[in-house]
Amino acid sequence: MEYETPLFFHVMQYADRADRDVVDMVSGNPDWEPPEALREGLRDYASLxxxxxxxxxxxxxxxLREEIAARRGVDAEQVIVTNGAGEANYLAMARALERDSGDEILLTDPVYPYYPGKTTMLGGTQRFVATDETGQLDPADVRDAASEETAAIVVNSPNNPTGAVYPAETMEALVEIAEAYDAILVSDEVYDHYDLSGEFASALESDSAHRIVTNAFSKSMAITGFRVGYAIFPPELVENAKSRHMLVNVATTRPPQYAVLRALRETPPEYYEENRALLRERVDTFTDALDAAGAEYTTPRGSFYVMARFEDYPGTLENVERLIDEAGVAGMPGEAFGDSRSAWLRFALVTPRVEEAAERLATYFG
Incomplete structure (x- = not known):
């Protein structure tokens, strides 16, 4: 079996090799400080x-599992701490497929490319459901696509790459569809702290044996390198997931878990509020420049990505490389996220150089 290497790595390597200064807007690595309590936790751990x-x-x-469980309103036995949200999604999708209730995974278009990659790796079949121009997912379209072959429905809200945030009625309907077809809704909520709309709703708000929620502290605490995530399973699905986790990873590293626990207990709400405020400022700065460049774009309601479409400049890998060479801005090709956004480019607003990048794009396309 052959696996596709995500284009993220190719673009980052190309930007690194460029013979000019490049503003990196490829990956979602927050550039702001982690919580101070997290740093203190790491320092303390060295003396244990x-x-x-x-x-x-x-x-x-x-x-840590008890702290997560208390915050999410579940039992600690339902929580598995994982090697980031990546492993959490892998465990959830694997658990859905091994129930022998179909081999098809319903994914959105556009889609975070690791989901189809995991589907292939796990031996599942991909089927895509298009979102609307704002990135919203219509449950009626999901219901039309679902069948007895549907093992899982995988969604991400707040969304990468569109910035859409699914309201409560959408999440409730998706859980109902999963129940109707004996499937599992896998809800990746890793950007939940970056809801800019006030409309985010977790799948945990529906009490169901047909939903698995995944998350991580990578984005919320600006620690993508720590790889501390988690998955919350229905009680009847958790044991096999624990066994798979043990066979794949043995265990997640202890010091980052200890530090995350300290940060959860001691970080005030203002930390998250300040980061959301910073993100809102960056959205305004960047979209103003896109207006100046005559671009069409999505205004994120959550997460920290903007998709943009420039006239006569489709979102191909070739054009991304050209933008690096000629404008000094590195984004992601829209074609990496599915057929429906192949004319678009995606930019991550997690760099202190957002204003500089915006000016470069406005000059280049203006």
């Missing part, structure tokens, strides 16, 4: 007893 440097519980440190 030697036994704390050995294997931890495979499913995650109990105190």
């Amino acid at each position: 007893e030697p036994d704390r440097f050995q294997y931890g519980p495979s499913e995650g440190l109990l105190e």
Whole structure:
């Protein structure tokens, strides 16, 4: 079986090799500070007893699982701490497929490209449901696409790449569709702290044995390198997921879990509010420049990505490389996210050089 390497790596490597200064707007690595309590937790961990440097519980440190469970209104036994949201989604999709209730995974178009990649890796079949021009997903379209072969419906809200935020009625309807077809709704909520609309709704708001929620602290605490995520399973699905996690990873690293727990307990709400305010400013700065360049674009309601379409400049890999060489701005080709946005480019607003990048684009396309 052959796997496709995500285009992220190709674009980043191309930008690194460029013979000019390039503003990186490729990956979602927040450039702001992590919580101070997290740094303090890491410093404290270095002084702990030697036994704390050995294997931890495979499913995650109990105190962290209990903290997550209390915040999400579930039992700690339903929580598996994972190697980032990437592994959490892998475990969720694998668990959906191994139930022998079909081999088809319903994905949105546009789509975060790791979902179709995981589908292929797990031996599932991809089927796509188009979103509207704002990135919203119509449950009626999902219902029309679903069948007895549907094993899972995978959604991401707030969304990468469109910035859409699904309201409560959408999430409730998706859970109902999953129940009707004996499928699993996999709800990736990794950008939940970057809801700019006030409309975010978690799939956990529906009490169902047909939904798995995944998340991570990578984005919310600006620690993508720590790889601390989690998945929340229905009680009847969690044990096999724990076994798969143990076989794949043995356990997640202890020091980052300890530091995340400290940060969860001690970080005030203002930390997250300030980061959302910073993101709103960047959205305004960037979209103003896109207006000046005559571009069509999506205004994110959440997450931190903007998709833009420039006249006579389709979102191909070739054009992304050209933009790096000629404008000094690195984005992602729209074709990486599915057929429906192949004319678009995606830019991540997680760089202190957003204003500079915006000026370069306005000059280049203006």
